[in-house]
Amino acid sequence: MPESTTTQTRPGGRSARVRASVHRAVEELLAEESAETLTLPVVASRAGVHPTTLYRRWGSVGELLSDVATSRFSGDIVVPDTGSLRADLERWATDVATDLADPDSLAVMRAAIGAGPDGGCACTTDRHAQLAAMLERERSRGGSAPEVGRAADALLGPLYYRAIFTDTGVKPGWVKELVAALLD
Amino acid sequence: MPESTTTQTRPGGRSARVRASVHRAVEELLAEESAETLTLPVVASRAGVHPTTLYRRWGSVGELLSDVATSRFSGDIVVPDTGSLRADLERWATDVATDLADPDSLAVMRAAIGAGPDGGCACTTDRHAQLAAMLERERSRGGSAPEVGRAADALLGPLYYRAIFTDTGVKPGWVKELVAALLD
Structure with missing residues (x-):
């Protein structure tokens, strides 16, 4: 038919x-x-x-999970605009950490990763773009900002590593330490 | 029967x-x-x-995959002993990066993560212990070394984040930059 x-x-x-x-x-x-x-x-x-x-x-389940992850992890976190790069990064990274502490978010993320090589990128493409936008805004107002790859290593790296690869909880203050290690 | x-x-x-x-x-x-x-x-x-x-x-498949990941990612990398913490970390992190560039390693890792919350830990428990051992050895010979959680954030975080969550290849020199960002 x-x-x-x-x-x-x-x-x-x-x-x-x-x-x-x-x-x-x-x-x-x-x-x-x-x-x-x-x-x-x-x-x-x-x-x-x-x-x-x-x-x-x-x-396939893999394609479906990538689609679900892309939509679940896009537009769900607002990029802050406090006027200070440090405060923006601290607020935004705290929101990312909060989402990564949610068991339902983690279940979607793990399933997307398990389904194939594209699943991990589906979870973080929007986060990476948001980080790049904050750094670029700082530069556009005359400030200096680290290169986006370095910032992703210093912030997204530890945040996602702890969520997926360890059973270490996130202590209060830890996110500020990550931002300080990047900027200071 | x-x-x-x-x-x-x-x-x-x-x-x-x-x-x-x-x-x-x-x-x-x-x-x-x-x-x-x-x-x-x-x-x-x-x-x-x-x-x-x-x-x-x-x-279950999940238990089996955790067991496979634990055995695949334990004892496969030798902890270097060059006499210098920096050189040890550079050599070891380069070996971890090399393993993370192997499609077969990544397939085991992704499948273990996809199978449940324990899968990620199964991939990194031995790496974490090796890192702790290098830092401890530096302290025992009178040197100073960062706390293991901070070292994991700075080295394992970006290494595993790039492997699982991005399609960014690893450039020569990048691992040395990670070690420098941790120690300097």
């Missing part, structure tokens, strides 16, 4: 609703159980969508 | 051989295809072992 004629006439609104309900289903399932059990049919059933739709739109 | 009487009389040599062949099967399968397809029956078939053995010994 030809399928393209029917799918192409769907309005964008429905398409966006399907995407939202599929993303929500993935996040719910990951919060409830191990990523091992996540398959496209299981997600389809939870989202109330036909499995064919998921296979056609995402192709 | 009672099974415990037969399994408990197996000699340790056979048990170690089973573990080695199961670990090798996991590494081969992860090098060949996505972690999504990894199940205990698939691993059992590749290793030439009865699936029941895997269920009894590891219980």
Whole structure:
């Protein structure tokens, strides 16, 4: 049965609703159980969508998880604008640390990483862009700022390393120390 | 059929051989295809072992992947002893970076992370202990050395962050810059 004629006439609104309900289903399932059990049919059933739709739109669990991670970790943190690079970085890195302490965020992140090489980047591309924007703003008002790669090493490196690779909790004051180690 | 009487009389040599062949099967399968397809029956078939053995010994893919990661990322890197903390850290961090540039290492690491909260720690517990040992040796010969948490933030943080969360390659000289940022 030809399928393209029917799918192409769907309005964008429905398409966006399907995407939202599929993303929500993935996040719910990951919060409830191990990523091992996540398959496209299981997600389809939870989202109330036909499995064919998921296979056609995402192709694999890996593609779906990258899409979920990109949307979950984009635009969720506001870039502060305090007038001081140090205060901006401290506030922003604290928000990143808070998100990384959320078990549901970590479940999405771990599943996306587990699904393939693109999953990790999906979690951090927006964070990297936000960091670059704060550094660039400091330069544009005449201040000096470290190069973005160095800043990512000094801030995103420890934040994500501790969240994914250790069971070390984040102590109050630690984020300020990271910013100080970068700027001083 | 009672099974415990037969399994408990197996000699340790056979048990170690089973573990080695199961670990090798996991590494081969992860090098060949996505972690999504990894199940205990698939691993059992590749290793030439009865699936029941895997269920009894590891219980789940997550437990098995943590075990594989622990053994893959322990004892594989030699702690250097050059007499200088800086040279030790530069050599050791270069070895860690080299391992993190190996696609097969990354496949094991990503799969272990994807399988649950313990997977990340399984990849780095030995690295952390090695780092602590180098710092402690410097102190024991009268030198000063940073606290191990700070050293992990400055070295392991960026190394693992770049490997898992970015597609940034590692430039020559970068590892020395990380060590310098920690010690200077």
